[in-house]
Amino acid sequence: MVFRKLxxxxxSGMGLRLSQKFVFLLxxxxxxxxCFGALFFLPDSVRLKRMFLSKSETQPVTAAGSGAxxxxxxxxxxxxxxxxxxxxxxxxxxxxxxxxxxxxxxxGVGGGGGGGGLARLKGLTRKMHPSSEATExxxxxxxxxxxxxxxxxxxxxxxxxxxAYKKFRRCLLKxxxxxxxxxxxxxxxxERREKxxxxxxxxxxxxxxxxxxxxxxxxxxxxGHVGNMFGGLRGASIIDSLDTLYIMGLLDEYHDAKExxxxxxxxxSNGEASLxxxxxxxxxxLLSAYYLTxxxxxxxxxxxxxxxxxxxxxxxxxxxKGVINLxxxxxxxxxxxxxxxxSILAEFGTLHLEFVHLSELSGxxxxxxxxMNIRKxxxxxxxxxxxxxxxxxxxxxxxxxxxxxxxxxGDSFYEYLIKSxxxxxxxxxxxxxxxxxxxxxxxxxxxxxxxxxxxxxxxxRGGILDHKMGHLACFSGGMIGIGADDGAPDKRQxxxxxxxxxxxxxxxxxxxxxxxxxPEAFRFDSGAEAIATRLSDRYYILRPEVIESYMYxxxxxxxxxxxxxxxxxxxxxxxxxRVEAGFSGIRDVYxxxxxxxxxxxxxxxxxxxxxxxxxxxxxxxxxxxxxVFNTEAHPLPVVRKSxxxxxxxxxxxxxxLSE
Ligand code: DMJ
Numbered sequence: 001m002v003f004r005k006l007x008x009x010x011x012s013g014m015g016l017r018l019s020q021k022f023v024f025l026l027x028x029x030x031x032x033x034x035c036f037g038a039l040f041f042l043p044d045s046v047r048l049k050r051m052f053l054s055k056s057e058t059q060p061v062t063a064a065g066s067g068a069x070x071x072x073x074x075x076x077x078x079x080x081x082x083x084x085x086x087x088x089x090x091x092x093x094x095x096x097x098x099x100x101x102x103x104x105x106x107x108g109v110g111g112g113g114g115g116g117g118l119a120r121l122k123g124l125t126r127k128m129h130p131s132s133e134a135t136e137x138x139x140x141x142x143x144x145x146x147x148x149x150x151x152x153x154x155x156x157x158x159x160x161x162x163x164a165y166k167k168f169r170r171c172l173l174k175x176x177x178x179x180x181x182x183x184x185x186x187x188x189x190x191e192r193r194e195k196x197x198x199x200x201x202x203x204x205x206x207x208x209x210x211x212x213x214x215x216x217x218x219x220x221x222x223x224g225h226v227g228n229m230f231g232g233l234r235g236a237s238i239i240d241s242l243d244t245l246y247i248m249g250l251l252d253e254y255h256d257a258k259e260x261x262x263x264x265x266x267x268x269s270n271g272e273a274s275l276x277x278x279x280x281x282x283x284x285x286l287l288s289a290y291y292l293t294x295x296x297x298x299x300x301x302x303x304x305x306x307x308x309x310x311x312x313x314x315x316x317x318x319x320x321k322g323v324i325n326l327x328x329x330x331x332x333x334x335x336x337x338x339x340x341x342x343s344i345l346a347e348f349g350t351l352h353l354e355f356v357h358l359s360e361l362s363g364x365x366x367x368x369x370x371x372m373n374i375r376k377x378x379x380x381x382x383x384x385x386x387x388x389x390x391x392x393x394x395x396x397x398x399x400x401x402x403x404x405x406x407x408x409x410g411d412s413f414y415e416y417l418i419k420s421x422x423x424x425x426x427x428x429x430x431x432x433x434x435x436x437x438x439x440x441x442x443x444x445x446x447x448x449x450x451x452x453x454x455x456x457x458x459x460x461r462g463g464i465l466d467h468k469m470g471h472l473a474c475f476s477g478g479m480i481g482i483g484a485d486d487g488a489p490d491k492r493q494x495x496x497x498x499x500x501x502x503x504x505x506x507x508x509x510x511x512x513x514x515x516x517x518x519p520e521a522f523r524f525d526s527g528a529e530a531i532a533t534r535l536s537d538r539y540y541i542l543r544p545e546v547i548e549s550y551m552y553x554x555x556x557x558x559x560x561x562x563x564x565x566x567x568x569x570x571x572x573x574x575x576x577x578r579v580e581a582g583f584s585g586i587r588d589v590y591x592x593x594x595x596x597x598x599x600x601x602x603x604x605x606x607x608x609x610x611x612x613x614x615x616x617x618x619x620x621x622x623x624x625x626x627x628v629f630n631t632e633a634h635p636l637p638v639v640r641k642s643x644x645x646x647x648x649x650x651x652x653x654x655x656x657l658s659e
Contacts, residue, residue, distance in 0.1 A: 164361055165294040171643035172626045176292065181249060182614070182621025192567055193616035197248045199573070199583070200609045203600060204245065204253050206582035207237050213264060217600040219582030225599065229277045231326045232269025235260060239285035240606035243634055246292050247621065248613055258289075262297050267304050270327035275312045275320055276347035278305070280412075281602065283354045284634035290361070291637050299361055306358040306367065318373040319343050319394040320351075334394070342391035342400040348374055349413030352420045352431075353630050360639060379434060386441030387460060388413065404460040406442060407470030407521075412631040414438055415475065418483040423628040425640045426486065436487050439480070447498070452529045454508060455501035467524040469505070474518070474545040475631075477503030478552030482624070496556065503549040505530055507565050510546060513589040516572040518546055532590070541585035541597065542577060544607035544633065551611040555619055566615040573608075607633035 169176075184190050203217075211217040214224025215236035230236055238257045245254040283302055290298035311330030312320035322343055324332040334341040352375070355367040377397055378388065384402055390409035391400040406414060417435035421428045446457050448467065457473055459466040481499035484492050508530040509518040517540045519532035532538045547569055554562035576594050577583045583604060584596035610633045614621060627635040 167647040168637050171640040174623045178620030182617030184618050189616050196612045217582050218598045219579050219584045219600050220598040222581050229274045231271030231273030237602040239282050240602040242289040244610045272323050275324050280632040284630040284632050287357050288634035303362050313370050315394040317397040320348050340400050343394045345390045345410050345413045350416050352416045402462040406457050406476050407473030411472050415479050419628045450524045450529050454505045456505050470521045471543050474506035475548050477549030481552045481556045503553050506546045514592050515576045515589045517589045519589050538588045540589050542601050542604040547611045551615040
């Protein structure tokens with residue numbers, strides 16, 4: 001108005017023309033806007049936010065999300081080489097999870113506007129995995145780190161669906177795939193690693209050619225196998241392979257797998273499925289794929305599947321039954337072979353890791369509540385000699401039989417106790433206490449030394465020892481090893497020694513066979529030491545447990561013998577299990593005239609080959625500070641609650657500001 005009153009007259013007292021005054025005011029208002037904006041967008045730190053926002057505005061929010069946008073759909077032309085250099089991500093959309101700019105651009109976030117554009121530009125010029133930069137700053141300590149870490153959040157919108165992924169990535173201490181994708185400097189080790197990658201490609205290519213979309217490959221008859229473990233679900237080998245393909249840099253194959261998930265994974269199918277198997281393979285596989293790639297497709301699928309598992313918990317105790325119909329009825333029942341309608345310890349006790357992440361990603365605490373209820377019941381119930389029997393009634397909540405085993409029927413329950421503790425950033429004290437108490441009871445009652453000096457873990461039947469160790473029990477070397485640091489300080493070396501002894505025994509079970517592969521179960525009675533004495537125990541079905549322990553023991557001790565033992569296994573697999581169209585189990589490890597079982601198990605792709613690849617990789621590939629492997633070897637990130645809450649606070653602040 002003032003301007004209209006004084007057209008063309010210089011501003012009184014200042015000698016300014018109207019147009020000059022207009023420009024000056026424009027400049028001033030721009031400056032004010034910039035300063036104000038800078039407060040909220042540039043040095044984006046929680047501390048700063050807290051200075052300007054009221055307490056109620058800085059409460060943590062959960063990460064519930066909705067939208068499901070694909071980050072890298074259709075992007076199929078990535079070369080493995082690119083993936084081996086996760087830091088060089090300026091043009092690598094496969095690594096979109098690693099490249100802030102790419103994931104923002106394609107993630108369907110609704111931020112837009114100048115601030116988002118500026119931040120996006122900043123992100124693209126950084127050329128580094130945001131977690132890796134933030135990590136380096138974090139390790140260096142100081143305020144710069146906090147500003148950098150949280151400043152990255154500018155690129156996300158209040159849409160929590162992309163935020164769920166980003167905040168997890170930002171709370172990692174190290175780059176997931178390491179400095180150079182875990183590539184070892186030593187030439188021979190690298191050659192061995194490349195050999196394992198070739199085995200994976202061979203197994204995958206044959207599955208793709210002859211069994212695509214089925215659950216497993218039958219390599220002799222060159223067709224697919226469906227089986228009855230997964231109800232109407234299909235593609236078990238695809239889901240189990242996603243993360244292995246990704247970390248090995250087999251990215252064309254990974255994209256084929258992802259496209260199948262997008263176009264063909266049908267979660268609406270009926271059929272009787274094992275709750276345990278669906279959880280460890282499908283839920284675990286999809287979760288890992290999500291956390292490694294940030295692709296919303298996997299999150300959407302895993303949440304859809306997770307919800308279908310919940311009816312299994314509708315029992316008087318909340319202990320789930322073993323079998324569930326994934327169709328709309330959601331009915332569930334116990335295995336026919338499990339006595340008196342009981343549920344199996346290794347099944348209902350192997351849900352915790354995945355269910356914690358289902359709650360994290362959905363924002364719905366129902367999953368955590370289900371597994372905490374199981375935990376509480378097991379903690380409270382009386383245990384014979386402190387041991388956990390394998391069968392429990394989901395109706396009465398009492399043990400049904402007193403058979404105890406760290407092998408089949410019991411195994412991964414113990415594994416999930418220590419891993420729950422580790423995955424909780426070492427805050428889950430109940431899991432920790434239950435694990436060490438259980439281990440003490442196992443040591444007191446089951447751990448034995450053979451006359452030949454081999455340490456083994458026997459089974460227990462109502463107080464009577466069965467001097468047998470299953471191949472499945474051989475995971476325990478690795479488990480005892482990774483738990484060595486967190487028990488009583490004076491027991492660390494004791495646990496490492498025990499882990500090494502059990503792993504050596506399992507290696508002996510391989511070494512004492514003609515094929516150098518281990519039997520399904522080996523015994524320590526009637527003069528036998530680490531060999532199968534029953535015909536029915538002589539088979540090998542491509543199981544991972546012995547190699548799994550080599551991998552953990554290598555990382556814990558760097559004793560070269562573990563890599564040598566792993567290489568022996570590679571050679572034996574090549575010699576006896578590789579057939580023209582894939583890998584097959586064998587019926588008798590003690591005879592050289594191989595009789596193949598015509599089955600390439602999905603866990604061979606998910607576990608056996610992944611653990612071998614890790615064994616020959618540098619330790620910075622999926623480092624243990626950040627990742628815990630579920631029992632099917634699917635890596636899940638450590639849940640750093642305090643870090644996640646700080647980041648959630650930022651998201652909430654942003655929501656407030658955008659209102
Ligand atoms: C895998 O499916 C899992 O490791 C499970 O815990 C038990 N064993 C098989 C492989 O042997």
